[in-house]
Amino acid sequence: MTPLYMAFLGGGVLCLIGQLIMDLTKANITPGHILVGYISTGAVLSGLGLYQPLVDAVGAGATIPLSGFGHLLVQGTLRAVESDGLLGAFSGGVEAAAAGITCAIVFGYVAAVLFNPKD
Amino acid sequence: MPAYKKRGSQTVVFEDTPVITSWASIVGPKEGQGPWGGDFDQVLADYMFGEKTWEKAEKKMLQEAINLALNKRDLQVDDAELILAGDLLNQTVSANYAARELARPFLGLYGACSTMAETLLVGAMLVDGKFFNRLISATCSHHYAASRQYRFPTEQGTQPTPSTQWTATAAGAVVLEWAGVGPRVTSATIGQVVDLGQTDVADMGSAMAPAAAHTLKTHFEDLQRLPDYYDLIVTGDLARVGMAIAEQLFIRDGLVPRPNYSDCGVLLYDEKQDVDAGGCGCGCAAAMLCGPLLKKMLAGEINKLLLVATGALMSPTMSFQGESIPGIAHAVAIEN
Amino acid sequence: MNVDAKKMHQIEIQEYQNLVDGIKPKPDILKNCIWAFLVGGMICGLAQLMVNYLLALGMSRIDAGSAVSCIMIFLAAFFTGIGIYDELGKRAGAGSIVPITGFANAIVASAMEYKREGYIFGVGARIFSVAGPTLVFGFAVAVLVGLIKVFLSS
Known part of the structure; x- marks a missing residue:
């Protein structure tokens, strides 16, 4: 089991990098840009086999940041390619991320029904 | 005798200087808590103003500001010969829908946040030009209506930068006349x-x-x-x-x-x-x-x-x- | 504009940019970074706590990971709904954007915001305004990696 402080450190550092990107680059970096950047970078690093060691070291510190979501997509895809071949390249990612995506959509919809934006 | 009221390249001077005979302002809660809170005619208790959406609240603020400016001089909406108004939202909806309720001749103007000066100067020209005796120049904005159109959804966790500005929830209207007492x-x-x-x-x-x-x-x-x-x-x-x-x-x-x-x-x-x-x-x-x-x-x-x-x-x-x-x-x- | 006027305009723009750069206040990077580090770290620490608990109950690593993601997304949706997550985001910046809770916040905030335009073209369509691009690029890279693997192993 990953100790808590490792997850705290790993997650903290990944968020700190995001903050530096926001503050040091020219303006107009929105949360959308950050999220797209993290999921893509995570997925690429995962494909190169560089993300798994990070997950082994800091656990949720690497899986909870959105780069971990990219890692999840790629690992799902790679597992599916091993079992199903070409078809797996198209089905594996969504299969692995199904729970997260569905949760986000359903909870998003429910929250929209229950709550109004506040002042 | 062409364009004898124009000076230099971009300036006009008025001959029969139009008079601002009445004015009114309505602001949101945050503006009411500011240093000038006591100087506005009405401070809203919340951002909804009894409406169901922020856009409708903004429209109502404009409409009420216009009514208020007229009422201060014991005038009715029908006494305004023309309404000049605009706002920040797409298709200047606040002005258009306020004008629908007021049912007076209406020209919508868009100058983003310069709209108050734009409606005022066009209005002054129309009065000085003897086209109208009495008209309204007005504009409004609403923080949350502008926020969702120009920036992010209200509940999204975004970090402002030190140069970010806060869109005011406020409306202002003036009555311009060819004669009367006032600035x-x-x-x-x-x-x-x-x-x-x-x-x-x-x-x-x-x-x-x-x-x-x-x-x-x-x-x-x-x-x-x-x-x-x-x-x-x-x-x-x-x-x-x-x-x-x-x-x-x-x-x-x-x-x-x-x-x-x-x-x-x-x-x-x-x-x-x-x-x-x-x-x-x-x-x-x-x-x-x-x-x-x-x-x-x-x-x-x-x-x-x-x-x-x-x-x-x-x-x-x-x-x-x-x-x-x-x-x-x-x-x-x-x-x- | 002729060439000279264009060049003059470019110089004017550059000079103005220098003036703006000199006056415009910079964000307080140290404060922002401390906030981002602490909040991001705490969100991940909380998730790790739950993962460890589920693993101790005997759940598999992959299932525990999925379950915790769902719980974190639920929590983000809840705190967005009651209007707390955006207040956190003002201070924490990337600390509350980078974790999956930030992804959930973007989805939930968009869905809530456009409720007044109806449930189909308001909530339904806008729910993906931020999440959509994120998923597009995530899937694109994942499929690409998968195809490379298929190609390499054949």
Whole structure:
């Protein structure tokens, strides 16, 4: 089991990098840009086999940041390619991320029904 | 006898100076808590104003401000021969829908946050030109309605930068007449669009400051006046960052910004109010004019006022397409 | 504009940019970074606590990971709904954007915001305004990696 402080450190550092990107680059970096950047970078690093060691070291510190979501997509895809071949390249990612995506959509919809934006 | 009321390149002087006979302002809760809270006619308890959406609340604020300005002079809506209004939202919906309720002849104008000066100067021309005896110039903005259109959904966790401005929830309306008692609109400078390549959508002040400087410089050149002619020169909504830049530009242009220069975006809120650089939005200049500033003119504390309402003609679509943010500023001189 | 005027305009733009750069206040990077580090770290620490608990109950590593993601998304949706997550975001910046809770916040905030335009073209269509691009690029890279693997192993 990953100790808590490792997850705290790993997650903290990944968020700190995001903050530096926001503050040091020219303006107009929105949360959308950050999220797209993290999921893509995570997925690429995962494909190169560089993300798994990070997950082994800091656990949720690497899986909870959105780069971990990219890692999840790629690992799902790679597992599916091993079992199903070409078809797996198209089905594996969504299969692995199904729970997260569905949760986000359903909870998003429910929250929209229950709550109004506040002042 | 062509265009004998025009001076220099961009300025007009009025002959039968139109009179601001009445005015009214309605502001949101945050503006009410600011340093001028007591000078507005109505401070809303919440941002909904009894409506179901922020856009509808904004429309109601404009409509009520117009009614209030007329009622102060015991006039009814039907006494207004024309309504000139605009706002920040797409298709200027607040103005259009308020005009639907008021059912008077209506011209919608868009000048982003410069709209108060734009409606005022067009109105003054129409009155001085003897086309109308009595008309309304008005504008409004609503923080959350603007926020969701120009920025992010309200509940999204985003971090403001030090140059971010807070769109004012406010509406202001003036009644312009060819005769009556009140401060008079004496001259106006129509601004040109100035764009010095600013692209930061979280910094409207820097985008608008060159337009403000250009309009002011032109105003003083066209009328061969010095800045100390006015008791107060006030820009629309440059806020702290834009105002600091504008002051540098004034000095470059040989104008003296102190001590009679200020900015509505800086004035409207207290520094502790968590508004970052300050206020913005059509309602910012409108509420400051139709609240504290005209009140001070009535009391004789200010006798010569130059309102330079500034607008960032920003469009999210054009920003995504890589365009920079054009700015505009119109100046209106109001004298007792 | 002729060539000279264009060049003059370029110089004017550059000079103005220098003036703006000199005056415009910079964000307080140190404060922002401390906030981002602490909040991001705490969100991940909380998730790790739950993962460890589920693993101790005997759940598999992959299932525990999925379950915790769902719980974190639920929590983000809840705190967005009651209007707390955006207040956190003002201070924490990337600390509350980068974790999956930030992804959920973007989805929930968009859905809530456009409720007044109806449930189909308001909520339904806008729910993906931020999440959509994120998923597009995530899937694109994942499929690309998968195809490379298929190609390499054949």
